[in-house]
Amino acid sequence: MQPAELSAVELVAAVRQGDLSASQCTAAFLDRIARLDDTLNAFLHVDREGALAAAAAIDARRKAGQPLGRLAGLPVAVKDALCTRDLPTTCASKMLAGFRPPYDADTVSRLRAADAVIVGKTNMDEFAMGGSNENSAFGPVKNPWDLSRAPGGSSGGSAACVAADMAPVAIGSDTGGSIRQPAGLCGITGLKPTYGRVSRRGLVAFASSLDQIGPMARSAADCALVLEAIAGHDPLDSTSLAAEVPRYTELLEQPLTGLRIGRVRDHYAEGLDPEVRKGVDEAFAVFEAAGATVHDVELIGGPVSATPAFKLGEKTGDPLAMYLVDLYTVATNLAGVGGISFPCGFTKGGLPVGFQLQAPALAEPLLLRAADRFQRLTDWHLRRPKQIA
Amino acid sequence: MTLAPKDVAKVAMLARLALSDDELGRMTTELSKIVGFVSQLEELDTTSVAPLAHPLDTQNVFRDDVPRPSLTTAEALQAAPRHDGECFLVPAVLGESGAA
Numbered sequence: 027m028q029p030a031e032l033s034a035v036e037l038v039a040a041v042r043q044g045d046l047s048a049s050q051c052t053a054a055f056l057d058r059i060a061r062l063d064d065t066l067n068a069f070l071h072v073d074r075e076g077a078l079a080a081a082a083a084i085d086a087r088r089k090a091g092q093p094l095g096r097l098a099g100l101p102v103a104v105k106d107a108l109c110t111r112d113l114p115t116t117c118a119s120k121m122l123a124g125f126r127p128p129y130d131a132d133t134v135s136r137l138r139a140a141d142a143v144i145v146g147k148t149n150m151d152e153f154a155m156g157g158s159n160e161n162s163a164f165g166p167v168k169n170p171w172d173l174s175r176a177p178g179g180s181s182g183g184s185a186a187c188v189a190a191d192m193a194p195v196a197i198g199s200d201t202g203g204s205i206r207q208p209a210g211l212c213g214i215t216g217l218k219p220t221y222g223r224v225s226r227r228g229l230v231a232f233a234s235s236l237d238q239i240g241p242m243a244r245s246a247a248d249c250a251l252v253l254e255a256i257a258g259h260d261p262l263d264s265t266s267l268a269a270e271v272p273r274y275t276e277l278l279e280q281p282l283t284g285l286r287i288g289r290v291r292d293h294y295a296e297g298l299d300p301e302v303r304k305g306v307d308e309a310f311a312v313f314e315a316a317g318a319t320v321h322d323v324e325l326i327g328g329p330v331s332a333t334p335a336f337k338l339g340e341k342t343g344d345p346l347a348m349y350l351v352d353l354y355t356v357a358t359n360l361a362g363v364g365g366i367s368f369p370c371g372f373t374k375g376g377l378p379v380g381f382q383l384q385a386p387a388l389a390e391p392l393l394l395r396a397a398d399r400f401q402r403l404t405d406w407h408l409r410r411p412k413q414i415a
Numbered sequence: 416m417t418l419a420p421k422d423v424a425k426v427a428m429l430a431r432l433a434l435s436d437d438e439l440g441r442m443t444t445e446l447s448k449i450v451g452f453v454s455q456l457e458e459l460d461t462t463s464v465a466p467l468a469h470p471l472d473t474q475n476v477f478r479d480d481v482p483r484p485s486l487t488t489a490e491a492l493q494a495a496p497r498h499d500g501e502c503f504l505v506p507a508v509l510g511e512s513g514a515a
């Protein structure tokens with residue numbers, strides 16, 4: 027089995043059991059980046075040397091019988107809006123060309139402390155301002171499902187790199203939908219946690235009362251694994267929440283029997299693509315089959331965006347249309363609560379359709395459990411783009 | 416609601432952006448569309464809605480003022496385009512002609 031075909035949960039287990047070294051795992055993903063990223067432009071900086079050195083150090087510690095962190099050997103790509111010590115951090119802007127922060131963002135510190143391997147920094151809309159990645163000063167990211175289309179944004183590089191298996195996990199940030207919308211358009215899973223669940227220290231600010239960092243991965247189970255490592259109180263971010271971090275990975279098992287999922291009538295207004303609507307309706311049926319009932323509400327379900335991935339250049343001349351790509355996601359940020367998006371089907375043209383769940387503050391266990399259950403009953407999240415081998 | 420070119424010119428001046436006449440025209444059209452869309456909010460009756468600063472109930476957050484390790488001066492200055500070894504050096508923005 028190639029490392030790129032394994033989930034983050036499987037990779038971490040394989041490294042822990044010694045079936046795969048951290049060095050082999052890291053090299054496999056770095057090789058995919060080297061092969062594919064000229065086409066996709068998902069990375070602004072790849073730290074091959076640093077990543078291989080970090081992986082070798084993990085392997086040496088394992089050999090010496092020393093304890094390893096919970097993400098030991100897991101390659102992670104980080105959105106270029108998060109400060110990384112001694113690695114370029116540009117927010118996809120030429121204004122920050124050459125900037126190498128003297129410290130790590132709290133999320134990056136926690137990833138390193140958990141023995142994850144930082145493979146590089148991902149492309150984005152400049153300073154996270156945009157919904158398509160076309161505002162990057164270093165050129166747009168291409169959607170791995172159709173290279174003529176946008177990956178969404180602003181965390182489009184993070185979404186595309188996971189969709190193309192260039193990293194099993196990427197970190198994004200979400201101010202109005204910037205994790206969930208590109209996850210939806212690229213056919214992966216993306217979680218925007220409750221405001222303050224993950225420290226914002228070292229995340230270059232866009233709108234400080236809305237910004238939130240979260241995991242992007244193939245599945246909800248992988249997002250749960252990573253959220254466990256990056257969530258928690260940070261005394262240096264006064265808006266970070268003191269609430270204890272649940273063991274998200276252990277809470278996935280509980281069935282959804284009796285869960286009430288709300289459907290928002292306004293989500294079905296004019297402008298919703300019929301194929302997106304079909305995918306979303308079928309997703310509700312999956313949740314009903316899993317024992318949930320659909321009405322009002324513990325969770326709110328619905329589309330992530332009104333259309334599948336749009337063509338590069340299609341909306342750049344119409345800023346209002348671009349603004350509305352976050353229509354279904356921005357309410358989560360204004361309410362300060364959490365949301366998750368994951369693939370629930372494909373259009374006839376082969377583009378992913380995303381489903382979004384939103385929940386009350388600190389209900390990440392429920393979001394992850396519901397999405398994980400959905401993914402045990404469907405295989406949309408396991409499909410790979412054919413254009414990218 | 417529509418914006419006039421002079422409104423956009425003022426915002427551009429505050430943001431220190433130099434716009435050509437063409438750009439000023441395009442930005443006026445594009446910004447007017449977005450402001451017009453957002454101004455639909457004015458149709459809502461909010462007289463009975465209490466003001467809300469933030470939806471989560473975190474109040475003032477304090478911690479003990481205990482010294483602890485932090486960046487050295489050299490580390491903090493490492494990325495500065497100009498510094499004097501102790502402080503960042505930046506262009507004056509107050510008091511000098513043409514800079515305000």
